[in-house]
Amino acid sequence: MNYPVKVQLVEKSRREGLDFGSLPFGKTFSDHMFVADYKDGEWQNCQILPYGDISFAPSLMALHYGQSVFEGMKANISTKTGEPVLFRAKKHAKRFRISSERLGMPEIPEELFLEAVKTLVYLDKQWIPETAGSALYIRPFIFATDESLGVRASTSYKFIVFTGPVGAYYPKPVRILVAQKYVRAFPGGVGSAKAAGNYAATLKPAEMAKKSGFDQILWLDGLEFKYIQECGTMNIFAVIGDTVITPPTTDAILDGVTRDSILHLLKEMGIKVEVRALGIQELTDAHKAGELKEMFGSGTAAVVSHVADLCYKDVVYSMPDISERKIGPMIKKTLTDIKENTIEENNGWVTPAISSILEEAN
Numbered sequence: 231m232n233y234p235v236k237v238q239l240v241e242k243s244r245r246e247g248l249d250f251g252s253l254p255f256g257k258t259f260s261d262h263m264f265v266a267d268y269k270d271g272e273w274q275n276c277q278i279l280p281y282g283d284i285s286f287a288p289s290l291m292a293l294h295y296g297q298s299v300f301e302g303m304k305a306n307i308s309t310k311t312g313e314p315v316l317f318r319a320k321k322h323a324k325r326f327r328i329s330s331e332r333l334g335m336p337e338i339p340e341e342l343f344l345e346a347v348k349t350l351v352y353l354d355k356q357w358i359p360e361t362a363g364s365a366l367y368i369r370p371f372i373f374a375t376d377e378s379l380g381v382r383a384s385t386s387y388k389f390i391v392f393t394g395p396v397g398a399y400y401p402k403p404v405r406i407l408v409a410q411k412y413v414r415a416f417p418g419g420v421g422s423a424k425a426a427g428n429y430a431a432t433l434k435p436a437e438m439a440k441k442s443g444f445d446q447i448l449w450l451d452g453l454e455f456k457y458i459q460e461c462g463t464m465n466i467f468a469v470i471g472d473t474v475i476t477p478p479t480t481d482a483i484l485d486g487v488t489r490d491s492i493l494h495l496l497k498e499m500g501i502k503v504e505v506r507a508l509g510i511q512e513l514t515d516a517h518k519a520g521e522l523k524e525m526f527g528s529g530t531a532a533v534v535s536h537v538a539d540l541c542y543k544d545v546v547y548s549m550p551d552i553s554e555r556k557i558g559p560m561i562k563k564t565l566t567d568i569k570e571n572t573i574e575e576n577n578g579w580v581t582p583a584i585s586s587i588l589e590e591a592n
């Protein structure tokens with residue numbers, strides 16, 4: 231690889247004795263992290279270090295103006311080879327570049343992004359859980375590190391990757407509340423980027439929804455409050471009759487890797503798919519006509535999460551029991567089987583985590 235990397239390994243792994251039986255999402259972190267600095271127009275000071283704290287000045291720009299984006303991706307142990315494999319790593323690298331560019335941050339070269347991810351996954355492969363539905367979650371992120379209060383793009387940045395074993399993000403089907411007042415994203419904004427601030431904007435409305443007994447919010451477009459966009463941390467799909475419908479990715483909707491994979495697989499399977507604007511009125515009308523068969527969200531963390539109930543203007547629209555659904559459960563299983571390398575896929579989505587950093591260090 232074109233960037234020299236200093237490798238400092240942990241003296242003793244924290245893995246031993248940890249129970250991977252019931253893993254809450256995002257609470258346990260593996261032994262190592264990758265850190266690189268952007269300074270004087272180039273990426274430098276690449277290091278593999280024991281996972282741990284980093285200290286910053288209170289004037290760190292990311293803390294004040296939110297110049298920060300992240301990715302979420304997953305690795306599993308291949309049931310065929312027993313070795314770690316990554317799911318759609320190149321697509322995540324590309325989205326990270328697009329998000330960083332939208333937030334005025336420097337591009338992370340694909341080689342640097344992928345080597346950082348592959349090396350960590352390989353190094354900490356004993357942290358990859360193998361129970362059904364679990365995975366090693368990988369969190370690459372970049373943030374502004376200039377110490378300054380002037381409002382401008384930073385000139386220095388940090389890129390960090392760390393990982394941790396995770397179970398299901400939503401352990402049961404979700405109850406969702408349709409947004410009536412707040413908006414997640416709007417044309418010309420940063421809704422399609424994985425910007426930290428996009429998530430901050432949803433926290434207060436999500437807390438309010440939780441207090442009313444809902445798990446997440448279904449966001450509508452900010453201009454007319456008519457068209458569905460995303461749901462919580464997920465893209466959203468509805469099955470009306472025998473057709474699967476999802477809104478197109480615009481500058482207000484994230485180009486979800488799981489969303490894209492689902493669309494691909496459904497088309498390969500010959501299932502009718504429409505990528506088009508989907509109005510909340512059309513959804514509730516379809517429900518009244520008995521045609522709304524399923525709804526599910528998709529995301530790296532969530533994989534496929536079935537919607538149990540949808541609440542719009544104080545009316546609750548309940549979906550059929552999971553046992554009566556066909557497409558959501560089928561696509562969830564297919565995706566999981568692909569990620570775990572249990573079934574073949576012909577799209578080059580599943581790749582081994584082989585690290586040239588470690589090969590060069592040996």
Ligand code: COI
Binds near residue numbers: 532
């Ligand atoms: C992911 O699915 O990786 C996400 O970005 C969700 C995350 C915010 C938990």
